[in-house]
Each structure stands twice: as C-alpha cells, then as structure tokens.
Amino acid sequence: MSALALQGITKSFGTTPVLTGVDLHVPVGSLTALLGPSGCGKTTLLRVIAGFDDPDTGTVTVGERLVAGPGRSVPARRRDIGFVPQEGGLFPHLSVAGNVTFGLPRRLRRDAGRVRELLALVGLDGDLADRAPHQLSGGQQQRVALARALAPEPSVVLLDEPFSSLDATLREETRQAVAAALTATGATAVLVTHDQAEALSMADQVAVLRGGRLVQLTDPRTLYRHPADLDVATFVGESVVLEADVRDGRAHSILGELALDGAASDGPARVLLRPEQLRLGAPTGAVPQARVRSVDFYGHDSRVWLDLPGGATVIARLEGAELPLVGQDVGITVVGRALPFPAVPGAALSGAVALSAGTEMDAVPAESV
Ligand SMILES: Nc1ncnc2c1ncn2[C@@H]1O[C@H](COP(=O)(O)OP(=O)(O)OP(=O)(O)O)[C@@H](O)[C@H]1O
Numbered sequence: 001m002s003a004l005a006l007q008g009i010t011k012s013f014g015t016t017p018v019l020t021g022v023d024l025h026v027p028v029g030s031l032t033a034l035l036g037p038s039g040c041g042k043t044t045l046l047r048v049i050a051g052f053d054d055p056d057t058g059t060v061t062v063g064e065r066l067v068a069g070p071g072r073s074v075p076a077r078r079r080d081i082g083f084v085p086q087e088g089g090l091f092p093h094l095s096v097a098g099n100v101t102f103g104l105p106r107r108l109r110r111d112a113g114r115v116r117e118l119l120a121l122v123g124l125d126g127d128l129a130d131r132a133p134h135q136l137s138g139g140q141q142q143r144v145a146l147a148r149a150l151a152p153e154p155s156v157v158l159l160d161e162p163f164s165s166l167d168a169t170l171r172e173e174t175r176q177a178v179a180a181a182l183t184a185t186g187a188t189a190v191l192v193t194h195d196q197a198e199a200l201s202m203a204d205q206v207a208v209l210r211g212g213r214l215v216q217l218t219d220p221r222t223l224y225r226h227p228a229d230l231d232v233a234t235f236v237g238e239s240v241v242l243e244a245d246v247r248d249g250r251a252h253s254i255l256g257e258l259a260l261d262g263a264a265s266d267g268p269a270r271v272l273l274r275p276e277q278l279r280l281g282a283p284t285g286a287v288p289q290a291r292v293r294s295v296d297f298y299g300h301d302s303r304v305w306l307d308l309p310g311g312a313t314v315i316a317r318l319e320g321a322e323l324p325l326v327g328q329d330v331g332i333t334v335v336g337r338a339l340p341f342p343a344v345p346g347a348a349l350s351g352a353v354a355l356s357a358g359t360e361m362d363a364v365p366a367e368s369v
Pocket residue numbers: 013018036037038039040041042043044045194
C-alpha cells in the first residue's frame with residue numbers, strides 16, 4: 001500500500017516547466033530519497049507534497065485521501081504530513097521542549113514525559129529540553145526538528161536536505177540517528193538530497209530526478225548496478241565508461257574482452273564498469289596496461305588514477321595497504337560484468353573515461369531531457 005502517491009505532477013513557474021509528469025509511489029514505512037542535481041525540481045516536488053505549492057496538474061494522495069488534485073487543495077497543516085526543513089527551522093524563542101511540544105496534539109502538550117520520549121527517539125538526552133536552539137549543535141537542532149515533526153505521528157515525514165549544513169562527522173552521526181528514529185516509529189519518509197552516498201545508504205528506494213522528470217525509481221543496489229542511462233550511472237557513483245565493440249555478447253574494449261551484464265546487439269556500444277571492478281597487477285603483457293598517474297589514499301581504501309595508452313584516464317578503487325607507486329606500470333584485469341549502453345554517434349570518448357560521482361547530470365539542462 002502506498003502511504004503517498006503522486007500521479008502526473010506538473011508544475012511551472014511562469015513559462016518555465018519545473019516538474020513534468022512525475023509519478024511516485026512511496027510504500028508505507030519506507031524511506032524514499034529524491035536525488036538529483038541542483039535545480040532539477042526536488043524541493044519544488046517536496047513543497048507540492050507538503051501543500052506549500054499547488055501542482056498545475058496531477059494528484060497527491062496521502063493514504064487513501066486525495067490532498068491535491070483538480071479543484072482540491074487541502075491546506076498544509078491538515079495533510080497529516082511532517083516537515084523537516086534544511087536548517088531545522090526551530091523557533092528561536094522557544095526551548096527545545098517548547099519546540100517539540102509545538103508538534104504535539106493539544107491533549108499531550110502538558111505531558112513532559114512525551115517530550116522526553118521524543119527526544120530519546122532521536123537520540124537526544126532529556127537534559128537538553130530546557131536549552132535554547134542556539135545552544136545546540138547543528139546536528140542536535142536537526143534532531144529536535146525531526147522530533148517536532150514526528151510528535152503528531154504524521155502519515156508521512158518530508159525532509160528537505162536535512163544534513164547539508166552539517167560537517168562530515170556530524171552528518172554521518174545525525175543521518176544514523178534520523179534513520180534509527182524513522183525506523184523505530186515506522187514512519188514513511190521522503191528525503192530530498194543531492195548527495196548520492198546519502199541516498200544510497202539511507203533509502204529503501206531512490207527517485208532520480210533530472211530536469212523535472214523522474215528518470216528512475218528503484219532500490220539503491222539496482223540503481224548502482226543497473227542505472228537507467230549513463231548520466232544516471234555517473235551521477236550515482238564513480239564510473240569507468242568505455243567505447244566498445246560488441247560481438248557475440250561480449251564487449252571488446254581498451255580494457256580487453258568483457259562479459260556483459262544484459263543483452264546488447266552486435267556493433268558499437270558504450271559499457272560501464274565501476275572502479276572497484278578494476279584490479280591491478282604486474283604488467284605481464286597478457287593484460288591491458290596502464291601507468292599510475294596519482295593515488296588518493298583514504299585509509300579504508302584508495303582511488304588510483306590510471307593513464308591508458310592513447311591518453312584516456314580511468315579510476316581503480318583498491319582496498320588494502322599495498323598500493324602502486326605514481327609512475328609505475330601496471331596490468332589491469334576486470335572482475336564482473338560490464339553494463340552495456342547504446343553508442344553515442346558523433347560523441348566518441350577517447351577510448352575510456354573516468355567520471356566522478358555527480359559530475360555528469362549537473363551538465364544536463366532541463367530542456368534537453
Ligand atoms: N518560486 C519560484 N519561482 C520561480 N522559479 C522557481 C521557484 N522555485 C523554484 N524555482 C526554479 O525551479 C527550478 C527547480 O528548483 P528546486 O528548488 O525545486 O530545485 P532543487 O532540485 O531543489 O535544487 P537545489 O538542490 O539547488 O535546492 C529552479 O530552476 C528554480 O530556480
């Protein structure tokens with residue numbers, strides 16, 4: 001059953017279309033991430049769901065209740081939807097307890113125990129109840145904002161880039177606390193983010209938006225392994241994209257003959273590998289060779305930039321402490337299968353290209369999609 005269903009949502013500002021025909025079903029008790037580059041319409045879609053904006057066409061249904069559609073627009077406060085804005089949006093003149101109490105139904109407002117329960121739910125100590133918002137860290141403020149949004153036990157909780165203003169450590173910690181609170185309450189949630197790692201790690205399903213259209217809706221593993229197209233592929237993770245010639249179900253590329261993940265007709269194609277599919281060894285001559293251009297060491301793993309003959313560069317992602325040296329010649333083997341995509345006539349890659357996550361879709365203007 002869908003806790004939230006959008007059908008054919010369209011929205012323009014003036015003559016500029018911002019959302020075009022968006023259909024989205026969010027199952028009860030699940031978290032859906034709305035992922036896409038800046039300006040693709042994520043916040044606008046969230047505002048349409050919340051009731052802060054009306055769609056031009058289409059319907060929004062919460063549970064069984066139509067809240068937006070032809071001739072109908074239920075006000076935001078009556079939609080049974082909680083909202084966590086980008087920077088918490090706490091009332092500065094109210095204490096933490098006052099902010100959370102604001103979200104409680106009238107009959108529970110004198111119940112200090114309920115406020116403590118909600119703070120505990122988001123991983124905050126009850127001793128913080130009397131503090132003012134400015135006496136909290138950014139992560140704590142976001143948790144209070146979630147506690148306030150969860151207080152009325154809404155059918156759906158919307159979170160608009162709730163971690164974007166936090167530094168890396170606090171972001172991870174706050175993400176985990178928020179995910180745990182949403183799971184504990186069985187809340188149905190929609191999270192807006194332009195951070196692919198956040199979407200993949202937190203969500204049950206990811207809705208990828210591009211130029212106001214929903215281009216893919218699937219679970220994180222499928223999205224990473226089977227992206228709808230190469231733009232989505234490079235947006236959700238680092239990619240190695242190779243020109244290939246497909247013959248008898250195998251791709252012949254600069255990295256050798258590759259098994260394919262899915263059917264492809266014979267002829268020119270592009271194939272996708274992820275950097276963790278590349279393994280490095282001695283340059284034996286029996287495998288494609290490359291020269292190490294640079295190594296980014298992260299501790300838990302490393303990214304190795306490799307120059308291929310012909311000038312193209314690819315990335316390998318390696319675990320372990322044994323890393324090649326800059327300038328060293330290495331042999332490359334590929335594990336697993338390559339995902340085939342149609343060739344792009346007249347837009348040849350120089351044999352191969354490494355793309356960092358998030359690079360490609362930013363370049364796709366709304367009108368070209
Ligand atoms: N009230 C408005 N009036 C006119 N244009 C608007 C309005 N709100 C948003 N837009 C435009 O609609 C497009 C989508 O904006 P939106 O904020 O939904 O994108 P987003 O994906 O959330 O971006 P970001 O990640 O940067 O927040 C943008 O081009 C934006 O300039």
